[in-house]
Amino acid sequence: MTDTTLPEALRNPDVGGPAQPLVIARDLVKHFPLKSKIPGRRAGVVRAVDGVGFEVRKGETLGVVGESGCGKSTTARLLMQLIEQDSGELIFDAQGVGSAQLPMKRFRSQVQMVFQDSYSSLNPRLTIEESIAFTARVHGIGAAEASARARALLDRVGLEPARFAGRYPHELSGGQRQRVNIARALVLRPRLVILDEAVSALDKSVEAQVLNLLLELKAEFDLTYVFISHDLNVIRYLCDRVMVMYLGKVVEVGDTETLYANPAHPYTRALLASMPATDPDHRTLVAPLAGDPPNPINPPSGCSFHPRCAMAEAVCARRAPALSDALAGHPVACLMAHADGGHSRQLAATT
Amino acid sequence: MTTPQDNHAEAQAAAPMVSVRDLRVTFSGGGKTIRAVNGVSLDVAPGEALALIGESGSGKSVTLRALMRLHPPRRTRMEGAIHIDGADVMALDARALQRLRGGTVAMVFQEPLLALDPVYTVGQQIIECIRTHASVSASEARQRALRALESVRIPSPERRLAAYPHEMSGGMRQRAMIALALSASPKVLLADEPTTALDATVQIQVLILLRELQRELGLSIVFVTHDIGAAVEIADRVAVMYGGRIVEEGPIRTLLRAARHPYTIALLQSRQHGMDRGQRLQTIAGSPPDLAALPPGCTFAPRCPHARPACLAQVPATTDLGQGHRVSCILASEPAVAEAAA
Numbered sequence: 001m002t003d004t005t006l007p008e009a010l011r012n013p014d015v016g017g018p019a020q021p022l023v024i025a026r027d028l029v030k031h032f033p034l035k036s037k038i039p040g041r042r043a044g045v046v047r048a049v050d051g052v053g054f055e056v057r058k059g060e061t062l063g064v065v066g067e068s069g070c071g072k073s074t075t076a077r078l079l080m081q082l083i084e085q086d087s088g089e090l091i092f093d094a095q096g097v098g099s100a101q102l103p104m105k106r107f108r109s110q111v112q113m114v115f116q117d118s119y120s121s122l123n124p125r126l127t128i129e130e131s132i133a134f135t136a137r138v139h140g141i142g143a144a145e146a147s148a149r150a151r152a153l154l155d156r157v158g159l160e161p162a163r164f165a166g167r168y169p170h171e172l173s174g175g176q177r178q179r180v181n182i183a184r185a186l187v188l189r190p191r192l193v194i195l196d197e198a199v200s201a202l203d204k205s206v207e208a209q210v211l212n213l214l215l216e217l218k219a220e221f222d223l224t225y226v227f228i229s230h231d232l233n234v235i236r237y238l239c240d241r242v243m244v245m246y247l248g249k250v251v252e253v254g255d256t257e258t259l260y261a262n263p264a265h266p267y268t269r270a271l272l273a274s275m276p277a278t279d280p281d282h283r284t285l286v287a288p289l290a291g292d293p294p295n296p297i298n299p300p301s302g303c304s305f306h307p308r309c310a311m312a313e314a315v316c317a318r319r320a321p322a323l324s325d326a327l328a329g330h331p332v333a334c335l336m337a338h339a340d341g342g343h344s345r346q347l348a349a350t351t
Numbered sequence: 352m353t354t355p356q357d358n359h360a361e362a363q364a365a366a367p368m369v370s371v372r373d374l375r376v377t378f379s380g381g382g383k384t385i386r387a388v389n390g391v392s393l394d395v396a397p398g399e400a401l402a403l404i405g406e407s408g409s410g411k412s413v414t415l416r417a418l419m420r421l422h423p424p425r426r427t428r429m430e431g432a433i434h435i436d437g438a439d440v441m442a443l444d445a446r447a448l449q450r451l452r453g454g455t456v457a458m459v460f461q462e463p464l465l466a467l468d469p470v471y472t473v474g475q476q477i478i479e480c481i482r483t484h485a486s487v488s489a490s491e492a493r494q495r496a497l498r499a500l501e502s503v504r505i506p507s508p509e510r511r512l513a514a515y516p517h518e519m520s521g522g523m524r525q526r527a528m529i530a531l532a533l534s535a536s537p538k539v540l541l542a543d544e545p546t547t548a549l550d551a552t553v554q555i556q557v558l559i560l561l562r563e564l565q566r567e568l569g570l571s572i573v574f575v576t577h578d579i580g581a582a583v584e585i586a587d588r589v590a591v592m593y594g595g596r597i598v599e600e601g602p603i604r605t606l607l608r609a610a611r612h613p614y615t616i617a618l619l620q621s622r623q624h625g626m627d628r629g630q631r632l633q634t635i636a637g638s639p640p641d642l643a644a645l646p647p648g649c650t651f652a653p654r655c656p657h658a659r660p661a662c663l664a665q666v667p668a669t670t671d672l673g674q675g676h677r678v679s680c681i682l683a684s685e686p687a688v689a690e691a692a693a
Binding site for chain 1: 520551552556559586626628629631638
């Protein structure tokens with residue numbers, strides 16, 4: 001949806017049509033070098049994102065789940081181009097990001113992000129109206145117009161401008177600050193909003209308010225969300241599709257219903273089984289996995305999940321499985337999903 | 352109003368391990384007075400696990416820390432009575448308090464990296480705790496430290512004794528802190544959001560461990576959490592806190608199936624569990640109360656859909672619904688209205 005009140009340079013019409021994915025990420029890699037204690041010597045790398053490919057469809061909410069160190073936040077920052085990938089390609093609505101067709105500034109006006117820490121993502125010296133208007137002014141909207149937009153958005157996210165516009169971030173509660181961050185993310189009428197643990201720090205009753213707001217805004221502003229969370233209940237509630245990450249790789253992608261009903265990858269199964277019980281008469285008796293997620297500095301050989309996997313065989317330590325399409329529309333990175341994977345078992349196609 | 356002596360006698364009759372009566376904790380400083388806990392009474396039986404559930408600012412962590420008198424005495428005013436294993440905690444002198452802390456009651460914190468000392472190995476810290484509370488030789492203390500690490504299922508415990516906290520993973524550190532807490536054989540374990548900072552697959556491991564230790568050692572556990580799921584895994588009873596008061600308490604099954612306080616009901620409904628995708632979540636309007644300016648009467652009344660003038664006039668009395676289910680709400684005494692509320 002194009003907002004005709006925006007200056008021409010900020011109108012971002014749909015280019016590729018509804019069938020064109022909004023984002024195609026191909027084989028993104030981001031390794032962070034470690035500082036060595038001895039100058040001039042390499043100390044190794046953190047393989048934060050290690051060959052991640054996925055699509056974000058227009059109008060959907062894509063959930064990204066995984067434990068700490070799985071690369072979900074790095075993926076978000078790559079998607080936003082806050083950091084540059086070592087290799088790999090990002091295509092936004094059929095246009096290469098950073099290409100002549102889609103220069104970086106134009107791309108950035110279409111993608112916005114909301115972070116977990118609502119306080120550190122706002123400038124403490126700006127009132128919340130100024131914070132929101134600043135984003136608009138950077139992209140060439142005049143001061144009066146920017147302020148008007150900021151006040152309208154504050155009103156829309158439930159913060160009455162007459163009462164709140166002149167307040168500073170420290171004068172607001174966590175839930176109110178997160179509403180400000182959401183308003184700021186919307187001021188340029190972006191097409192994609194990345195929510196990186198955006199509700200994780202909020203109290204349950206406030207979290208529910210913000211989730212309701214996000215659902216309303218998505219319909220109203222025709223948005224696409226990438227929603228990163230470690231909370232499997234929130235993901236299930238909000239997302240159309242879910243992508244599961246483990247140690248810098250995508251291990252499974254699928255429709256939310258399919259994935260929660262029939263998780264195929266042993267890690268996804270364990271992750272879902274780790275959700276606390278909802279009935280005290282059916283408590284979890286045995287932990288689905290032992291130990292912690294391994295360190296992405298020295299990931300295990302082969303399939304990086306094999307040391308914790310109940311189904312692991314010798315071959316899993318040698319071969320790294322690619323995402324397989326054996327289960328229709330439900331890619332899984334497991335040797336059991338490859339007919340020639342060398343694993344004695346095969347995943348049954350359940351849809 | 353009963354005197355602390357009466358309460359003590361009553362507590363002895365039922366012999367709870369932890370007994371708190373009308374606890375009030377007030378912090379002053381910066382020209383403000385923060386009423387963090389406003390009249391909390393609770394009992395924990397030997398071998399029982401009680402979960403204190405609430406949002407930030409509900410007073411759950413302050414209550415927990417008050418049990419060990421961990422608040423800075425100069426800025427804190429504490430009133431009421433606390434008895435743990437028969438000892439009158441409010442009357443203890445410094446030395447007796449030191450014996451209580453770690454000896455009778457031990458605490459596990461949310462962030463093990465902050466709670467453990469970074470410049471000592473895990474083994475040194477556990478041995479120090481053991482030798483503070485029991486006069487044993489260094490080698491005997493080391494043996495006990497090793498057994499403590501074994502009891503929390505840390506793989507290769509011998510090696511872990513010599514490890515510094517930063518050399519361990521998050522889940523391992525939390526196990527080490529539980530081992531440290533249990534090393535002097537306390538009777539009560541206080542846990543302040545012990546699994547909140549952990550990954551899902553590790554969180555469930557630690558919850559199961561705590562449950563097993565409670566059973567094996569006959570520990571009483573007071574478990575503070577904002578996560579109803581964690582409480583379901585571990586608690587026998589739940590107390591829901593709001594604005595520094597317990598608004599409802601009861602056995603976990605009763606609270607999940609037949610909650611009566613509007614706040615408990617709203618809290619249960621704000622979970623996404625079992626909700627259809629995209630369906631609007633039930634929410635509680637507004638935000639938690641300002642503890643520096645608490646409303647008179649029921650602290651939840653300003654956000655409560657069933658509030659009436661009487662709610663604002665005075666703090667609602669606690670109604671006993673039987674089987675340990677108690678609720679502080681005027682709706683509880685009027686079943687017709689309460690039914691409409693549910």
